[in-house]
Protein backbone atom coordinates (compact mmCIF):
# COMPACT_ATOMS: atom_id res chain seq x y z
CA UNK A 1 0.00 0.00 0.00
CA UNK A 2 1.15 3.52 -0.74
CA UNK A 3 1.23 6.41 1.68
CA UNK A 4 -0.57 9.55 0.39
CA UNK A 5 1.31 12.82 0.02
CA UNK A 6 -0.28 16.23 -0.45
CA UNK A 7 0.20 19.92 0.20
CA UNK A 8 -2.10 21.73 2.58
CA UNK A 9 -4.39 23.16 -0.13
CA UNK A 10 -4.50 19.95 -2.18
CA UNK A 11 -2.95 21.32 -5.39
CA UNK A 12 -0.02 18.92 -5.19
CA UNK A 13 -0.92 15.28 -4.67
CA UNK A 14 1.02 12.09 -4.90
CA UNK A 15 2.13 9.14 -2.87
CA UNK A 16 5.14 7.37 -1.44
CA UNK A 17 5.69 3.71 -2.11
CA UNK A 18 6.22 2.12 1.25
CA UNK A 19 9.49 0.27 1.08
CA UNK A 20 10.99 -1.40 4.12
CA UNK A 21 13.95 0.95 3.89
CA UNK A 22 12.20 4.27 4.61
CA UNK A 23 13.14 5.74 7.97
CA UNK A 24 11.62 8.39 10.11
CA UNK A 25 13.96 10.95 11.62
CA UNK A 26 13.90 14.36 13.27
CA UNK A 27 16.48 16.97 12.24
CA UNK A 28 17.30 19.85 14.55
CA UNK A 29 19.80 21.63 12.28
CA UNK A 30 19.56 25.39 11.87
CA UNK A 31 19.05 25.14 8.11
CA UNK A 32 15.93 22.99 8.52
CA UNK A 33 14.66 25.52 11.06
CA UNK A 34 15.45 28.39 8.67
CA UNK A 35 13.53 26.62 5.90
CA UNK A 36 10.41 26.42 8.10
CA UNK A 37 10.79 30.14 8.86
CA UNK A 38 11.27 30.93 5.17
CA UNK A 39 7.90 29.25 4.50
CA UNK A 40 6.37 30.99 7.53
CA UNK A 41 5.34 27.57 8.73
CA UNK A 42 7.58 27.27 11.81
CA UNK A 43 4.51 27.00 14.04
CA UNK A 44 3.25 23.85 12.33
CA UNK A 45 6.49 22.29 11.03
CA UNK A 46 8.87 22.57 14.00
CA UNK A 47 8.41 20.68 17.24
CA UNK A 48 9.00 22.33 20.61
CA UNK A 49 12.75 21.70 20.33
CA UNK A 50 12.97 23.18 16.82
CA UNK A 51 12.99 19.76 15.13
CA UNK A 52 11.70 18.97 11.64
CA UNK A 53 10.24 15.46 11.31
CA UNK A 54 11.13 13.70 8.06
CA UNK A 55 10.73 10.39 6.28
CA UNK A 56 14.03 9.53 4.62
CA UNK A 57 13.65 7.44 1.48
CA UNK A 58 14.66 7.07 -2.16
CA UNK A 59 13.25 9.63 -4.64
CA UNK A 60 12.17 6.82 -6.98
CA UNK A 61 9.61 5.82 -4.35
CA UNK A 62 7.95 9.25 -4.56
CA UNK A 63 5.30 9.87 -7.25
CA UNK A 64 3.40 13.07 -7.94
CA UNK A 65 -0.02 12.58 -9.52
CA UNK A 66 -1.02 16.24 -9.84
CA UNK A 67 0.17 19.80 -9.27
CA UNK A 68 3.81 19.24 -10.20
CA UNK A 69 3.89 22.75 -11.71
CA UNK A 70 3.36 24.15 -8.20
CA UNK A 71 6.49 22.42 -6.88
CA UNK A 72 9.19 25.00 -6.17
CA UNK A 73 12.60 24.82 -4.61
CA UNK A 74 14.98 27.03 -2.71
CA UNK A 75 18.38 26.71 -1.18
CA UNK A 76 19.97 28.48 1.74
CA UNK A 77 23.32 28.62 -0.06
CA UNK A 78 24.71 27.86 -3.50
CA UNK A 79 25.89 24.41 -2.39
CA UNK A 80 23.20 23.59 0.18
CA UNK A 81 20.44 21.01 -0.08
CA UNK A 82 17.56 21.71 -2.44
CA UNK A 83 14.54 22.38 -0.28
CA UNK A 84 11.30 21.63 -2.10
CA UNK A 85 7.96 23.16 -1.22
CA UNK A 86 4.49 23.77 -2.59
CA UNK A 87 4.41 27.33 -3.96
CA UNK A 88 0.57 27.35 -3.73
CA UNK A 89 0.36 27.12 0.07
CA UNK A 90 4.00 27.00 1.27
CA UNK A 91 3.82 23.43 2.54
CA UNK A 92 7.33 21.97 2.85
CA UNK A 93 7.67 18.82 0.73
CA UNK A 94 11.22 17.56 1.15
CA UNK A 95 14.97 18.02 0.90
CA UNK A 96 17.22 16.49 -1.75
CA UNK A 97 20.94 16.68 -2.46
CA UNK A 98 21.84 18.84 -5.49
CA UNK A 99 23.28 15.91 -7.39
CA UNK A 100 20.71 13.52 -8.89
CA UNK A 101 23.33 10.76 -8.51
CA UNK A 102 22.83 10.85 -4.76
CA UNK A 103 19.28 9.47 -4.70
CA UNK A 104 17.96 10.55 -1.36
CA UNK A 105 14.96 12.58 -0.21
CA UNK A 106 13.96 13.62 3.29
CA UNK A 107 10.20 14.11 2.92
CA UNK A 108 8.81 16.46 5.52
CA UNK A 109 6.03 15.05 7.68
CA UNK A 110 3.82 18.09 6.93
CA UNK A 111 3.00 16.72 3.47
CA UNK A 112 2.42 13.15 4.71
CA UNK A 113 0.26 13.74 7.75
CA UNK A 114 -3.16 13.54 6.24
CA UNK A 115 -5.69 10.92 7.01
CA UNK A 116 -4.92 7.25 7.33
CA UNK A 117 -2.66 5.38 7.37
CA UNK A 118 -0.69 7.20 10.06
CA UNK A 119 3.02 7.84 9.66
CA UNK A 120 3.59 5.28 12.36
CA UNK A 121 1.61 2.63 10.45
CA UNK A 122 3.41 3.35 7.18
CA UNK A 123 6.96 4.00 8.28
CA UNK A 124 7.25 2.83 11.89
CA UNK A 125 8.60 4.86 14.80
CA UNK A 126 11.08 7.74 14.59
CA UNK A 127 14.47 6.02 14.62
CA UNK A 128 16.93 8.84 14.24
CA UNK A 129 17.52 12.25 15.70
CA UNK A 130 19.99 14.43 13.83
CA UNK A 131 21.98 17.54 14.76
CA UNK A 132 20.74 17.58 18.35
CA UNK A 133 23.37 20.21 19.25
CA UNK A 134 21.19 22.90 17.69
CA UNK A 135 18.02 21.63 19.38
CA UNK A 136 16.28 23.96 21.77
CA UNK A 137 16.52 22.28 25.17
CA UNK A 138 17.64 18.71 25.74
CA UNK A 139 16.91 15.98 23.20
CA UNK A 140 17.90 12.33 23.66
CA UNK A 141 20.29 11.03 20.98
CA UNK A 142 19.69 8.07 18.74
CA UNK A 143 20.27 4.62 20.26
CA UNK A 144 22.97 2.71 18.38
CA UNK A 145 20.58 -0.09 17.36
CA UNK A 146 18.59 2.39 15.27
CA UNK A 147 21.66 3.36 13.29
CA UNK A 148 21.43 -0.05 11.65
CA UNK A 149 18.05 0.91 10.15
CA UNK A 150 19.63 4.01 8.63
CA UNK A 151 22.46 1.90 7.30
CA UNK A 152 19.89 -0.13 5.36
CA UNK A 153 18.71 3.05 3.65
CA UNK A 154 22.27 4.15 2.86
CA UNK A 155 22.94 0.76 1.28
CA UNK A 156 19.91 1.17 -0.99
CA UNK A 157 21.02 4.73 -1.90
CA UNK A 158 24.35 3.31 -3.08
CA UNK A 159 22.66 0.39 -4.86
CA UNK A 160 20.29 2.75 -6.67
CA UNK A 161 23.19 4.87 -7.78
CA UNK A 162 25.10 1.89 -9.12
CA UNK A 163 22.21 0.22 -10.96
CA UNK A 164 21.12 3.44 -12.69
CA UNK A 165 17.59 3.59 -11.26
CA UNK A 166 18.57 6.89 -9.58
CA UNK A 167 17.33 8.50 -12.81
CA UNK A 168 13.77 7.81 -11.72
CA UNK A 169 13.51 10.90 -9.57
CA UNK A 170 10.46 13.21 -9.73
CA UNK A 171 12.51 16.20 -8.53
CA UNK A 172 14.97 16.02 -11.44
CA UNK A 173 14.47 15.87 -15.22
CA UNK A 174 15.37 12.39 -16.50
CA UNK A 175 17.09 13.71 -19.64
CA UNK A 176 19.29 16.41 -18.15
CA UNK A 177 19.55 15.37 -14.52
CA UNK A 178 18.72 18.96 -13.54
CA UNK A 179 16.21 19.98 -10.88
CA UNK A 180 12.73 20.48 -12.41
CA UNK A 181 12.46 23.89 -10.75
CA UNK A 182 15.20 26.49 -10.58
CA UNK A 183 16.47 26.73 -6.99
CA UNK A 184 15.55 30.12 -5.62
CA UNK A 185 18.57 31.68 -3.91
CA UNK A 186 17.72 33.96 -1.02
CA UNK A 187 18.72 37.60 -0.97
CA UNK A 188 21.07 38.65 1.82
CA UNK A 189 18.20 40.27 3.72
CA UNK A 190 16.00 37.18 3.37
CA UNK A 191 18.79 34.91 4.52
CA UNK A 192 19.43 37.10 7.56
CA UNK A 193 15.78 37.10 8.44
CA UNK A 194 15.35 33.33 8.28
CA UNK A 195 18.66 32.42 9.92
CA UNK A 196 18.09 34.88 12.77
CA UNK A 197 14.63 33.42 13.27
CA UNK A 198 16.24 29.97 13.56
CA UNK A 199 18.56 30.92 16.46
Ligand SMILES: [Zn+2]
Nearest residue numbers: 007009088089
Ligand atom coordinates in the same frame (compact mmCIF):
# COMPACT_ATOMS: atom_id res chain seq x y z
ZN1 LIG B 1 -0.82 23.74 -1.92
Ligand SMILES: [Zn+2]
Nearest residue numbers: 027028029032
Ligand atom coordinates in the same frame (compact mmCIF):
# COMPACT_ATOMS: atom_id res chain seq x y z
ZN1 LIG C 1 18.32 19.62 9.04
